[in-house]
Amino acid sequence: MTDSSTNMRLKLPITCFILEIILIILFGVLVEYDEDTDAKKFNKHFNTSMEHSDAENDFYYRYPSFQDVHVMIFIGFGFLMTFLQRYGFSSVGFNFLIAAFSLQWATLMQGFFHGMHGGKIHIGVESMINADFCTGSVLISFGAVLGKTSPVQLMIMAMFEVTLFSVNEFILLSILGTRDAGGSMTIHTFGAYFGLMVTRILYRPNLHKSKHRNGSVYHSDLFAMIGTIYLWMFWPSFNSAVTEHGDAQHRTAMNTYYSLAACTLSSYAMSSLTAHDGKLDMVHIQNAALAGGVAVGTAGEMMLTPFGSMIVGFLAGIISVLGFKYLSPILEEKLKIQDTCGVHNLHGMPGILGAIVGAVTASLATKEVYGNGLGRVFPDVADGREASYQGGIQAVSLAVTLGIALIGGLIVGFILKLPVFGAPHDTTCYEDSLYWEVPGEEAGHEEQLTAVKSEESDKLNS
Amino acid sequence: MTDSSTNMRLKLPITCFILEIILIILFGVLVEYDEDTDAKKFNKHFNTSMEHSDAENDFYYRYPSFQDVHVMIFIGFGFLMTFLQRYGFSSVGFNFLIAAFSLQWATLMQGFFHGMHGGKIHIGVESMINADFCTGSVLISFGAVLGKTSPVQLMIMAMFEVTLFSVNEFILLSILGTRDAGGSMTIHTFGAYFGLMVTRILYRPNLHKSKHRNGSVYHSDLFAMIGTIYLWMFWPSFNSAVTEHGDAQHRTAMNTYYSLAACTLSSYAMSSLTAHDGKLDMVHIQNAALAGGVAVGTAGEMMLTPFGSMIVGFLAGIISVLGFKYLSPILEEKLKIQDTCGVHNLHGMPGILGAIVGAVTASLATKEVYGNGLGRVFPDVADGREASYQGGIQAVSLAVTLGIALIGGLIVGFILKLPVFGAPHDTTCYEDSLYWEVPGEEAGHEEQLTAVKSEESDKLNS
């Protein structure tokens, strides 16, 4: 299964080495510890109020959330994609590779756009979370093209996507003043539509030749459930990781918790209802049950209430299962969008729902409800703007995000078509052995079968 | 394997939708943010001492513990039950479904009994932990009936069990003044004996027809070890999650850590000792090694000392393995209790042990040992009651818990026998394909074998 065009012997090492060396040089030139990570800056008042300073280090507010997000990125996304029977090494392995690259590149790009202090990028736990967030967006796009791209293509895609993500994030958060702590727009909508456009451009008319590997086996579905459950459990940390300290983090986590719980029930209900024999479909459970987390990504930090969160989650689960069941086949047949993981159903539509919910919730914000906390959630509204203005900004942000994602995906898709990146053939998609030394599982199995057979023969004859 | 009585096409969606809609309505009417999650309430002193307030938000004291508990509920319990060879989807999938339902319903029930403020239920991270705790109790009962109930039966069981759990918890914690931070009684004893009574009522004389599936395969045991290890690691967080802040949380976590370590050694020793050929039994390791966490659930927050904790854990491991080896077969044959996961050995007996240890430890409490901390562990004793009175209360609480669990299980067991809930037949227990689209694993495997064979033939002939 190896030929020169798909052989990664030189392509992958060169890509990795060049990118990493550039990263190291840029870090050396541009990056500095921030106030909370630098020994000198943090301890400048050391002798006067040490104890006080230590507990106030942002590390203690955000590091547990960071680690939960980190698990989502590397275990959650990585294992969610192991459902494919012969692509587990690539799913978790390429997830690992492109995430490790993206978080470094995102540190620079995001720092460049909104972390510069006197020509230097200042970093700490919050920038680490933001880098992981940006990485999440790349991994969503990875889900759309899963099984159909070489690791070099993925690295190139990640490089461009991180850049465009940062531009979009800068426009929304810094220029427009959008609120989007959990990234319904910046992460999910962006990552999904970018990836969908890329996979559209990379359309393979003969993908049916690899169709027999585009499915799960029993244990690969269990591995995927590890990914699902971790994403589900830690989504409250994801949405609350970079909100304001105190009530905002607390409220966001709680809203997300209830949205996900409601979403799970509606996902199970819809999965059973839409099957001709009432049997649950693992694809729905693995994905749709998470849509509730996406859909409160924007409004989670607002006074959405658990009641509101549950309604949103409930709807997200329904939409997502319907998407898998009825919309995805249409997208593939009519629009030629081959969306391996169904990211349109988990991140695309729920992301748009989340953006709309956020716009509506923002436009309903009042001093009455938020009290002195208004300025911590909606600084612009606290400064005198109308809440409806904030709602409008949120809606505009969705349009901007969709635009940048689709145009970006279009351009990057064409770049990825360049033959130099070594895309797999139509017959070798969803196949680990193209990129990995795969242990002789079947051979080994056969040997074992033989061994057992002779053992059993021995027993019978003894 | 599908027939009308077990087909979930309408039963499951209707159950999920009705329950979720009722939950949403009740949340809308009854639930409010508490002081630490509400933007207005938390920030009312915003201008005077903001920084101070943020760090004191209960979120920072409890959220890391909450997430550990959350992992135990969804990964720990879910994967612990994947040991069955053909019931992995249902184990982790139904665990997911009934947990997502139970935590919402528990929020209401527990709030109704002890969280009402002016007609409203106030919620925050502590109520989230308590809801997860109550869910844990339901999942223990799930372990007893695993493989023998439809998802609709499980939802109905969860609904009743959460309600009864909350009644029992209210009697113990609010009326009697019992101390039970880690839930030896409220969670483990209650969940185990409730589930055992339910499985007794649902006794299947012909269960042997599914016997061949009531066992593990090599990799299903490895999946189960994921559950075991996560439960083991995070049990210190479980027991300490809702104790008082400060030394109490710290001490509880540490006591649990040492109890579990000692329990692990005694479990391994007993597992090897009771086998005719000295071979370790995965069932013991997966379960008995956890009994040490259950057994310090009550006394963990007290001044039990690591020494005392290790003795308790050591005994719990021994009792638990002996239970699996000698008591479970008797319970099944004589008392007709078909306890799939052996919850009597992991949660039942160790829970009772934990209650007794708690009663004894409480009755030994003195101002001498606890100092000013006495009132934070035993408010009633600090207010002038005798320690022996507290010990008596603890003992009475165990009796109350057993009574409510057994009577509740009896009633709920008979309710679950109603044919409308679609229980599986005796021949289709422990079988995923009744409820799930199961990928053609064996077919796929066979194809692979064939493929390899021809590949190898090619090699030989070339």
Place this chain on the structure above:
Amino acid sequence: MTDSSTNMRLKLPITCFILEIILIILFGVLVEYDEDTDAKKFNKHFNTSMEHSDAENDFYYRYPSFQDVHVMIFIGFGFLMTFLQRYGFSSVGFNFLIAAFSLQWATLMQGFFHGMHGGKIHIGVESMINADFCTGSVLISFGAVLGKTSPVQLMIMAMFEVTLFSVNEFILLSILGTRDAGGSMTIHTFGAYFGLMVTRILYRPNLHKSKHRNGSVYHSDLFAMIGTIYLWMFWPSFNSAVTEHGDAQHRTAMNTYYSLAACTLSSYAMSSLTAHDGKLDMVHIQNAALAGGVAVGTAGEMMLTPFGSMIVGFLAGIISVLGFKYLSPILEEKLKIQDTCGVHNLHGMPGILGAIVGAVTASLATKEVYGNGLGRVFPDVADGREASYQGGIQAVSLAVTLGIALIGGLIVGFILKLPVFGAPHDTTCYEDSLYWEVPGEEAGHEEQLTAVKSEESDKLNS
């Protein structure tokens, strides 16, 4: 496969019971709650400033880090070693057993050497982390001898290794004043070279008789990736768990994060580059990508900068893959070191690199760079010593560590050769069924195959 010499029926229970009973007695005599876990001591100022005290309990600074470390020890190490096709139960199960023992024994040994207060060992969350650290060192050595030792041998090895670890740690941290927060020397270098010497002494010339089991199958490699990814994700917590509060914890976590990211890219690049067909090798990805965490174990808390961390991680990945590819075969052939997991490549060489980086970074420390924080990272330098002196101390510490590890491993290796400990035969290495009841996986599989075949026949004939 059972004969009297390898039968664990009496050996294992006796070992576990005796060791645990000794541990319990010693805990009873020697161990006390520390200031932050004792109800009386912590609450002595209860009435004056309660709230303040609670947040300052060390629990809130370190418990999240502790839990991350705990996951690394039990899930990370345990599952990393499940890559072997028929040794998954033993990998995760013996990891569990010896870790549970080691953390108790380490509490006593480390407490004896540097935690005594008036004849008593005071313990709390920091001692729990240190006990887990010491356990990590034992598990590294376990990796070297994996598959070739009985559980009793492992317990005996753990007992001696914990003791020697504590001696070495005492010499470094307490006598020499070495800085080694993440344990490049104390944990990784020590554990690796101790284990390598043990496996050298236990050299098996006929190990090729078990060669066919010394490899992975498809799903065992995926289980191993769970271990890898958890180790990778939580390594920032590992290195920062016992540094000073505040900026030091924050900075260490961040340096480790970037070192690991860079290491991942260089590992993938080297793995592909050194394969004749460019295919990635799971062994490299599972191990080499972690070397970046080891290599900043000493310098991570220093002002290494992300730039410096990335260079170190980048080099560590390259060295580690080269070690697996070219050095390990030489070590096995020429030096007769059978290093099952390749701990020399993951912990040995990267540990030495980390020690050297630490020495260099320490010798460059200035008041200029560290400001008032200097005394918190380098107390001796802040007290007037030259930075170059500190650098020298760091270098000497590496030599001391190597010396104690190698001599200790030599002695312990010979002890483990005593026939009483029941080592497996050369033909039964890497085999679970020697120590575990293994479910009849293949038999079950065969049945399933048969079932499917007749099902399919039915279809064809219908």
